[in-house]
Amino acid sequence: MPVNETFKPTIVAFCCNWCSYAGADLSGTNRLQYPANVKIIRIPCSCRLNPMFILRAFQRGADGVILCGCHPGDCHYTTGNYYARRRMTLLFSLLDYMGIERGRTRVEWVSAAEGAKFAATMNDFTETIIKLGPNRRLEDLRCKTE
Amino acid sequence: MSDWTQRIQDISGVNPRKCMKCGKCTAACPAYDRMEYHPHQFVDMVQSGRVEELMASRGIYTCLSCFACVERCPRNVEPAHIIEAVRLAVIRQQGGNHMKPDQIPGLLEEDLPQQAITSALRKYSKGG
Amino acid sequence: MQRIGVFVCWCGSNIAATVDVEKVAQTLAQEPGVVYSTHYQYMCSQAGQEMIQNAIREHRLTGVVICSCSPRMHEATFRKTVEKAGLNPYLLEIANIREHCSWIHKDKLTATEKAVILGRAAIAKVQLNAPLTAGQSPVTKRALVIGGGIAGIQTALDIAEAGFPVDIVEKKPTIGGKMAQIDKTFPTLDCAACILTPKMVDASQNENIDIISYAQVEKVQGFVGSFSVTIRKKARYVDETKCTGCGLCTEKCPQKKVPNEFNLGLDNRRAIYIPFAQAVPKVAAIDPNYCTMLKSGKCGVCAKVCTAGAIDYKQQDQLITREYGAIVVATGFEPIRLDKFDEFAYSQSPDVVTSLEFERLMNAAGPTGGTLLRPSDGSHPHTLVFVQCVGSRCDGGEKGKSYCSKICCMYTAKHAMLIREKYPDTEVYVFYIDVRTPGKNFDEFYRRAVEEYGVHYIKGMVGKVTPQDGKLKVQASDLLGGRQLRIDADMVILAAAIEPDKTARPLATMLTASMDTNDFFTEAHPKLRPVESPTAGIFLSGACQGPKDIPETVAQASAAAAKVIGLLVKDSLTCSPCTAKPDELMCNGCSSCEKVCPYGAITYIDKPFRGPNRTTLIRRVAQVNPAVCQGCGACTVACPSGAMDLQGFSNQQIMAEVDAICR
Numbered sequence: 025m026p027v028n029e030t031f032k033p034t035i036v037a038f039c040c041n042w043c044s045y046a047g048a049d050l051s052g053t054n055r056l057q058y059p060a061n062v063k064i065i066r067i068p069c070s071c072r073l074n075p076m077f078i079l080r081a082f083q084r085g086a087d088g089v090i091l092c093g094c095h096p097g098d099c100h101y102t103t104g105n106y107y108a109r110r111r112m113t114l115l116f117s118l119l120d121y122m123g124i125e126r127g128r129t130r131v132e133w134v135s136a137a138e139g140a141k142f143a144a145t146m147n148d149f150t151e152t153i154i155k156l157g158p159n160r161r162l163e164d165l166r167c168k169t170e
Numbered sequence: 171m172s173d174w175t176q177r178i179q180d181i182s183g184v185n186p187r188k189c190m191k192c193g194k195c196t197a198a199c200p201a202y203d204r205m206e207y208h209p210h211q212f213v214d215m216v217q218s219g220r221v222e223e224l225m226a227s228r229g230i231y232t233c234l235s236c237f238a239c240v241e242r243c244p245r246n247v248e249p250a251h252i253i254e255a256v257r258l259a260v261i262r263q264q265g266g267n268h269m270k271p272d273q274i275p276g277l278l279e280e281d282l283p284q285q286a287i288t289s290a291l292r293k294y295s296k297g298g
Numbered sequence: 299m300q301r302i303g304v305f306v307c308w309c310g311s312n313i314a315a316t317v318d319v320e321k322v323a324q325t326l327a328q329e330p331g332v333v334y335s336t337h338y339q340y341m342c343s344q345a346g347q348e349m350i351q352n353a354i355r356e357h358r359l360t361g362v363v364i365c366s367c368s369p370r371m372h373e374a375t376f377r378k379t380v381e382k383a384g385l386n387p388y389l390l391e392i393a394n395i396r397e398h399c400s401w402i403h404k405d406k407l408t409a410t411e412k413a414v415i416l417g418r419a420a421i422a423k424v425q426l427n428a429p430l431t432a433g434q435s436p437v438t439k440r441a442l443v444i445g446g447g448i449a450g451i452q453t454a455l456d457i458a459e460a461g462f463p464v465d466i467v468e469k470k471p472t473i474g475g476k477m478a479q480i481d482k483t484f485p486t487l488d489c490a491a492c493i494l495t496p497k498m499v500d501a502s503q504n505e506n507i508d509i510i511s512y513a514q515v516e517k518v519q520g521f522v523g524s525f526s527v528t529i530r531k532k533a534r535y536v537d538e539t540k541c542t543g544c545g546l547c548t549e550k551c552p553q554k555k556v557p558n559e560f561n562l563g564l565d566n567r568r569a570i571y572i573p574f575a576q577a578v579p580k581v582a583a584i585d586p587n588y589c590t591m592l593k594s595g596k597c598g599v600c601a602k603v604c605t606a607g608a609i610d611y612k613q614q615d616q617l618i619t620r621e622y623g624a625i626v627v628a629t630g631f632e633p634i635r636l637d638k639f640d641e642f643a644y645s646q647s648p649d650v651v652t653s654l655e656f657e658r659l660m661n662a663a664g665p666t667g668g669t670l671l672r673p674s675d676g677s678h679p680h681t682l683v684f685v686q687c688v689g690s691r692c693d694g695g696e697k698g699k700s701y702c703s704k705i706c707c708m709y710t711a712k713h714a715m716l717i718r719e720k721y722p723d724t725e726v727y728v729f730y731i732d733v734r735t736p737g738k739n740f741d742e743f744y745r746r747a748v749e750e751y752g753v754h755y756i757k758g759m760v761g762k763v764t765p766q767d768g769k770l771k772v773q774a775s776d777l778l779g780g781r782q783l784r785i786d787a788d789m790v791i792l793a794a795a796i797e798p799d800k801t802a803r804p805l806a807t808m809l810t811a812s813m814d815t816n817d818f819f820t821e822a823h824p825k826l827r828p829v830e831s832p833t834a835g836i837f838l839s840g841a842c843q844g845p846k847d848i849p850e851t852v853a854q855a856s857a858a859a860a861k862v863i864g865l866l867v868k869d870s871l872t873c874s875p876c877t878a879k880p881d882e883l884m885c886n887g888c889s890s891c892e893k894v895c896p897y898g899a900i901t902y903i904d905k906p907f908r909g910p911n912r913t914t915l916i917r918r919v920a921q922v923n924p925a926v927c928q929g930c931g932a933c934t935v936a937c938p939s940g941a942m943d944l945q946g947f948s949n950q951q952i953m954a955e956v957d958a959i960c961r
Contacts, residue, residue, distance in 0.1 A: 034960055041370075042832065043812065049368045052397030060403050060412040063419070063959045064394070066369065068876065068947055071894075072931030080953050084960035097807050100833065101930035102896045111935065136832065137814045143402075188693055192731040197761025197775035198641070202782045210777065242641060242761060245693040 033087035033153045035062045037146070038077070040070045042100035043135045044092030050139030058146035061153075062090075069093070070131075071104035075115040078129060082162035088128045088153035092142070095133040105133070123161060127152045172219030174259075179216075182248070182255035186217040189247045195239035205229045209239045209249040216252055225260050300331035300425050303359040304417065305350055307341035307366035309396055314339075316400040318410040322365060326417045331425055333357050342372050350376070351383035361389045361424040365417045367396040386429035388875065388946060393420035415959055422958035426951045430875035435925045437523040437871055438623040441862050442467065444515055444805065445628035447475020448494060448848060449840025449855045451501050453626050456859030458506035462866045465508045465620065466501065467515055467529055469801065472577035473498055475630055479560065479654060481661040483848055484712040485743035490848075491576060491663070498578040510618065511579055514801070518625070518808045521897075521928060522835025523871045525622045533613040534583035535592065536570075540608035543580030547600035547609070548572055556588045558665075561658045564673060565665035570600045574663065582608075624862045625809065627819055627831070628839040628855065629802045633794040634689045638697050642685060642792055647765040648673040650790045653709055660716060670721065672788055675768070679788030682717060683772050684710050684728040685760045689795035691731070699795045701816060704845035706793035707734045711747045713791065718751040727754045727785060729774055737847070756783070763790050796845055811836045819843050829858040837861050876946030877927035878934060880920040883907075884941035887918030891933035891942050899926035900933060 039045040045066050051058070067073055070093025078089045091112060093105040112131045119129060130149055134142045179185060195209035202208060207215065207229045215224050224230060230253050239249040269291055277287065304326045308314035319337040327335035334357045338346050341364055353359060362380050366372060369392040377387035395413040403409040441457050443450045446468030457464045466473060478498075480490040501507050510529055517528040551568035558567040560574050569588040572580060584592065584600070591597040591611055601609040633654050636644040644650045649672050651659065662668035672679050686706055689698030707730070714726045733755065735741040747753045758777040763770050772785040798817040806813045811831040812820045819838050822830040829838050839858040840851040865871075880891070882905065892900040902918050909915040920942065922933075931944040943949055 036956060036959055045368075046370060046832070049370060049394075049397040052368075052399075052401035055401055057402055057404070060399075060405075060408045063412070063415060064398050065419070065952065065955050065959070066394075067931070067952065068944070069930040069932070071935060072944060072947060072952075074935045074949060074952075076949075077952055077956055081956045081960055084957055086956075086960045094812075098810075098812060100810050100812075101928060101932070102810055103894075104896070104930045104932055107894060107932050107935070135814075136812055137820060190691065190731060191777065192687065192759040193757070193775045193777040194759035194761055196777070197759050197773060197782075199761070202775075208775070210775075238761075242759075244687070244691060244698065247693075 031154060031158060033061050033150065033158070034085060035059075035088045035090065035150060035153060036081045036086050037062050037064045038067050038070070038073050038089070038091045039064050039134075040072075040093045040100070040104070041066055041068050043094035043098065043133075044070075044142065046136035047092070047134040047138045047142040050136065051143040052139075054139045056139060056143035058143045059150040061150055062146045069099065069101050069104035070108035071101070071111075073108060073111075075111055078115065079162070082124070082128075082159055083164045085159065085163045087156070087159045088130075088149060090130045090132060090145070090149050092132050092134045092145070095135055098135065125156050127156050128159060172221070174221035175216055175219050177259060178221055178252060178255045181258050182251040184246075184248050184251050184255075186213045186247060186252060188245045189213045189217065190245055192244065194242045194244065195247075195249045198238040198242045200236060200238065201232050201234050204232045209253075212253055212256070213247055213249050216256070221256065221259065224256050225263075230256050230260075300360050301333045301358055302329075302331045302361040302363060302421060302424060303350070303353050303357060304329075304332055304335040304421065305341055305346075305353075305362070305364045305366075306335075306337035306395075306417070307346070307364065308337065308339045309367060309400075310339065313366070313396050313400040316403055316406055316409040317395055317413045318406060321410055322395070322413045322417060325414045326363075326365075326421065329418060329421045331361075332421060334359065341366050342375055347376075347379040350379055354380060354383035354385050359385065361391075361427060363391050363393060363417060363420045363424050365393040365395045365413060365420070368392075368394045368398070388430040389424065389427050391420040391424040391427065393417045418961070419955040419958040422954040423951045426948065426954055428945065430945055432872045432875045433924045434870040435523050435873045437866060437868050438525075438621045439866050440464065440620070440622050441624045441626065441866060442525070442527055442620070442622040443626045443628055443839070445475070445630055445799075445840070445842070446470075446473030446509065446511065447628060447630045447840065448477040448497070449630065449842075449851045450475070450626070450628035451497050452852050452855035453628060453839045453859045453862070454501055454507050455497065455504065456856050457862050457866075458504045460859075460863045461506065462863065463506045463508070465510055465622075467513050468509065468511045469514050470573065471512045471534060471581070471583040472573045472579070473501065473509060473511060474574075474576075474578065476654070477848060478574065478576075479562075479657055479661075481657045481664075482712060482716060484708045485737075485739045487712070487716075495576040498576065502578045509579060512583060513618075515805060515808065516617070522865070523623050525625055525835065527620055527622055527625070529618045529620070531616040531618055533586075533615050534581070535586070535589070535609065535611055535613045536582045536584060537608045537610050537613075538579060538581050540606045541581040542606050542608075543572060543577075543582070544605075545572055545582070546603050546605075547582055550599050550603045552597065552599060553588050553590055556585060561665045562652075562655045564655060564658055584609075624835050624837060624865050626837045626839050626858050626862060627802075627805065627809070627811065627842050629799045629805060629842040631796040631841040631845070632799050634698065634797050636688065636792060636794055639688060639792075641762050642688065642760065642790065643763040643765055643770065644792060647763075647770060649679075649765075649770055649788065650763060650792065652792050652794045653706065653713065654794075656713055656791045660713070670717065677788075678721070680723060681725045681785060681787045682727070683760065683770070683785060683787040683790045684714060684726070684793065685790065686710055686728065686730045686793045687759075687795075688792040690793075699797060699816060701845070702734065703793075703795045704734075705796070705847045708737070708740060708743070708847065710791075710793050711735075711744045711753075714753040715747045715751045718747075718753060725754070727756060727787075729756050729758055729760050731757075731759060760790075796841070798842055802842055809833060809836050829854055829861055835865065873925060874929055875924070876929040876944065877924045878922045878929065878931065878942055878944050880922060880937075881941045881943070882919045884939050885919040886939055886941075887920065888938060890936045890938060891920055894932040894936045896930065896932070897926050897928055899923045899928075
């Protein structure tokens with residue numbers, strides 16, 4: 025697949041408030057760089073992520089969506105990330121069925137202490153999305169304002 | 171960082187800056203008495219770019235590659251791999267070829283496999 | 299119509315250096331609903347906060363967006379700011395353009411562009427924010443301290459002193475912890491027991507303190523202000539109320555071959571035992587793994603000799619459930635296992651010991667009565683070699699720990715000094731990588747060991763220890779002297795790295811308190827909130843948070859107590875209003891939400907609704923208890939009809955953010 029050099033993907037990262045959002049803060053505090061394409065949305069827990077939000081993001085032209093939560097067993101709300109994991113597994117098979125490339129969605133566990141992991145994950149994910157190219161299949165042109 | 175430091179790092183895959191100079195490698199080295207430079211000094215010399223000095227020394231050939239230092243090193247600096255990289259750097263030296271193609275006919279012997287000559291040429295004349 | 303104000307913070311040069319703040323303010327001014335947009339050097343300063351308040355009043359703002367540092371940093375500050383200006387504190391959103399933007403990116407154009415998008419998302423969200431009112435939840439005025447070492451004892455004493463009841467849960471039969479095993483303390487060389495045991499007695503006599511020894515936390519429920527904790531009190535087969543601690547049973551018990559854990563297995567104890575003479579509570583316990591009576595039903599000597607009739611072979615584990623307002627973790631540390639460091643021959647020779655074992659060998663109450671004798675043959679050692687950083691400062695963490703264990707330099711200097719003082723005929727070598735002595739009177743202490751006591755400090759590590767002919771052949775390198783050393787030592791003492799207690803990890807899971815990769819508990823802020831866990835109501839005391847010496851542990855213990863007291867004096871806590879809320883008209887009473895709620899905050903009621911033709915329908919609908927709901931949002935996704943939503947993070951709000959980012 026030809027890699028488009030000028031392709032600037034839009035990537036939405038949902039981060040749980042207690043671990044991953046703090047991990048993202050830490051990578052900032054440590055001045056670890058990752059691409060500006062990644063925009064973080066704060067949610068209280070990874071289990072707050074309604075799969076609908078991911079579909080909505082793809083519909084609106086996002087090229088990749090990543091969900092970050094606490095490591096299994098470390099959820100601030102005890103069990104939230106287990107729900108998130110199950111829901112995402114189901115969503116991924118739905119997306120497979122719809123023909124969306126597997127690489128466009130990802131779940132990662134990032135603790136509040138893992139600033140470096142957060143940055144590395146975002147670098148890697150952005151690279152994957154750039155290789156995959158723009159998201160066309162789910163984008164709904166009627167949603168575009170221009 | 172000096173080019174040499176980078177080169178040794180590339181060949182060995184080891185980062186000499188991780189060394190905290192504890193000397194456990196030297197303390198564990200069975201060839202200590204025969205060496206002019208000792209394992210922790212190897213690491214330090216590579217780190218400070220004194221690789222050519224090291225390449226010229228006989229000490230790098232006294233290393234037995236017993237890997238005691240690799241086993242003991244608490245920082246995964248792996249001095250034996252650095253020494254091996256220095257030895258390789260000597261072999262790969264540009265211009266300092268130890269074997270030239272026109273030498274080959276003189277070396278040919280009945281019993282010597284052709285392949286040994288080819289690989290020797292490759293090994294001893296490989297440009298860096 | 300919304301009237302939104304946007305405030306872009308420079309954070310000095312932290313944001314302004316990589317984000318064109320003026321351009322961000324200008325661009326965001328064009329967003330729908332924005333009526334005011336400005337930028338200022340420090341929004342969190344008093345002048346900045348006044349600026350926000352004036353703008354709220356002047357421009358009759360209905361929503362505020364602040365583009366600044368992480369909301370985890372100053373969300374609470376700014377909520378108070380807008381509240382003082384008469385705006386509901388939940389009509390505020392923060393766009394994180396520092397940690398998530400200016401500190402990440404180097405290129406000004408890219409960073410500015412991203413800051414605008416983050417600001418835009420916050421504006422889109424704030425449009426949909428609803429005013430929320432925080433509820434109140436009561437505070438149970440009792441604290442739980444987990445761990446009865448010096449950290450736990452000090453925390454409990456301070457809390458009790460302020461008049462609040464406090465329970466100490468200790469897994470061993472006695473409180474005291476590691477400090478009780480230590481001989482002398484640096485840098486003053488006063489005896490550890492002399493300063494610890496009075497505190498232990500204070501704790502046992504304080505009527506506000508309840509010591510639950512030989513017990514472990516089994517289950518934690520609830521949240522700050524009202525935790526419900528189940529504690530398993532293990533059967534010690536001795537009635538605590540009857541036992542007088544006379545110790546007769548511990549002398550008569552025929553099972554003599556039980557490794558004594560208090561002396562780290564250097565000698566033996568009986569199957570019924572009191573860990574040490576000053577134990578608190580001074581009550582015997584039977585070790586079920588060794589007691590013949592418990593194992594085969596044949597013996598009963600202790601019951602026969604006990605005049606108090608305290609022995610009870612039928613005792614069972616007991617489950618105690620109590621309510622607490624705050625929990626302090628003081629689980630402490632353990633030295634690491636040394637089986638991966640075979641080069642030091644720890645498992646090959648009894649004369650190679652860890653520093654904690656050495657404490658027992660020097661202790662007057664230890665296995666040798668305070669005379670330093672070689673464990674192998676009981677002879678007097680002449681040459682002693684100390685090895686520092688064993689398992690500390692290792693790369694990768696496979697063999698050891700990546701961190702510095704902090705206390706080893708000082709206790710090794712202490713040991714070396716004590717030996718030289720007591721036995722001037724000895725030669726003492728200390729092999730070090732670096733000697734780290736930051737602390738009051740610490741470096742002076744170390745220099746005294748070198749200058750006055752003549753301890754040989756040698757820069758370099760020991761490469762190998764080989765037991766041979768009753769000696770320990772130590773092969774080491776003197777890096778500064780440039781020579782190889784071969785020492786025939788009588789004893790080798792290893793300064794083993796310390797790691798968090800093994801019970802800490804499962805406990806952290808129960809408490810939902812976060813830990814770092816080394817299993818040390820994380821603090822809420824490394825500098826500004828060092829004794830609080832990020833989980834509200836959980837506080838940290840002592841080495842469970844990181845390696846610490848005794849003075850630091852005591853300081854942190856008292857600090858944690860102060861934080862607990864500050865919480866317990868409150869009658870109620872303001873709880874977050876960001877809770878789940880069902881739309882009763884949409885709810886069909888399916889119970890999906892109740893099943894996923896980790897707090898049991900959801901119940902169902904039958905509620906009358908107006909049906910068609912003036913009829914009344916009774917429908918089953920969900921209800922959320924806002925005092926119990928913690929706002930995780932699991933139920934909102936589980937709800938098939940979309941009736942459940944989370945206030946402050948509603949479906950509409952998150953989708954608006956998604957739309958703004960993908961625009």
